[in-house]
Amino acid sequence: MAGEHLSNQKKYRIEELVLNGKQERADRIVNSDVYSPIFQNQFYHPEAEPDLEGVNDDLSDILNDLFILEGEFVVLAESYKSLLEESILKIETSKREAIAAREKIMDMNMICNEDNGFFQVRTLTNDDFIEKDVINNDNVITAWPNGFTTVDCKIIDIVGNGIEGNHYVFTNDEFIADKNFTGNRAAVTDENITTIYEYQKINADQNEPYVFTDLNFDGTEAYCTITLEANEPITSIKILSPDNELVIREVQVSMDNDKYLTIMDEALKLNKRENIYLKSKYIYESGIIAFPLSTYIKISLSSDGYTGEKIAFLHEHLE
Numbered sequence: 001m002a003g004e005h006l007s008n009q010k011k012y013r014i015e016e017l018v019l020n021g022k023q024e025r026a027d028r029i030v031n032s033d034v035y036s037p038i039f040q041n042q043f044y045h046p047e048a049e050p051d052l053e054g055v056n057d058d059l060s061d062i063l064n065d066l067f068i069l070e071g072e073f074v075v076l077a078e079s080y081k082s083l084l085e086e087s088i089l090k091i092e093t094s095k096r097e098a099i100a101a102r103e104k105i106m107d108m109n110m111i112c113n114e115d116n117g118f119f120q121v122r123t124l125t126n127d128d129f130i131e132k133d134v135i136n137n138d139n140v141i142t143a144w145p146n147g148f149t150t151v152d153c154k155i156i157d158i159v160g161n162g163i164e165g166n167h168y169v170f171t172n173d174e175f176i177a178d179k180n181f182t183g184n185r186a187a188v189t190d191e192n193i194t195t196i197y198e199y200q201k202i203n204a205d206q207n208e209p210y211v212f213t214d215l216n217f218d219g220t221e222a223y224c225t226i227t228l229e230a231n232e233p234i235t236s237i238k239i240l241s242p243d244n245e246l247v248i249r250e251v252q253v254s255m256d257n258d259k260y261l262t263i264m265d266e267a268l269k270l271n272k273r274e275n276i277y278l279k280s281k282y283i284y285e286s287g288i289i290a291f292p293l294s295t296y297i298k299i300s301l302s303s304d305g306y307t308g309e310k311i312a313f314l315h316e317h318l319e
Contacts, residue, residue, distance in 0.1 A: 160224025162201030
């Protein structure tokens with residue numbers, strides 16, 4: 001609490017002076033304003049013999065004032081920190097409320113375009129349903145399953161028109177892949193948010209003077225098909241990606257890795273809000289793709305845009 005440290009420090013100094021028989025100096029502190037410094041300006045005549053004890057007492061007063069200032073700064077810093085944290089929390093809360101209001105308006109606009117007969121929109125929660133009829137997972141309300149479990153999957157193959165990993169990406173005079181290679185397939189299924197799998201295609205203009213093996217000139221977007229095998233049959237898979245331009249092109253499933261059933265063949269962006277209205281087989285931003293009981297899953301993905309990262313390659317000149 002601001003001021004408490006100041007009062008305590010002055011109290012300690014007064015008690016110290018009284019114990020040392022310096023009542024007059026102690027009384028001066030007692031009778032002074034609580035916020036005035038302990039040290040009082042002293043004038044020493046240049047020709048007078050110095051009072052060493054008085055100088056030492058003045059230095060002790062100054063030292064106590066410094067202790068008081070240090071403590072008060074710490075208390076004020078903590079107060080400002082708490083104030084800033086509270087302000088940030090309120091801003092984040094207001095931001096979420098603003099986003100929710102904005103999305104509600106979007107909801108109403110979208111529904112108006114699809115159905116002119118409605119007159120009210122109400123947010124549904126678990127309270128609107130009979131207990132255990134539904135399950136609310138990250139604001140996605142679905143029918144309550146009889147049971148569920150997480151099953152490990154492994155990558156069988158990844159094929160496409162690009163390359164795996166962040167080869168050639170160059171920042172701060174070094175190749176990023178030397179420290180953090182993003183072509184490790186294990187990162188696709190390890191459920192670790194600190195690991196990343198990346199599939200890239202490097203395009204260039206036909207007039208590019210410097211070429212290397214993995215450079216492309218066709219201008220097409222990167223695409224790849226990931227084939228997964230589950231340890232036991234599953235009915236859904238969750239895809240997490242921070243890339244708003246990631247597009248799912250097709251999803252196929254199979255029990256024997258021979259005959260595949262296409263359960264999704266209409267391109268959709270995982271993080272595109274309009275999908276909540278236009279793609280009935282997908283729940284916006286959930287990343288969840290549901291399908292019949294299957295052991296093998298093929299997911300075809302593509303990009304829809306470029307990152308503009310700086311790239312480099314080593315050129316070896318042979319004579």
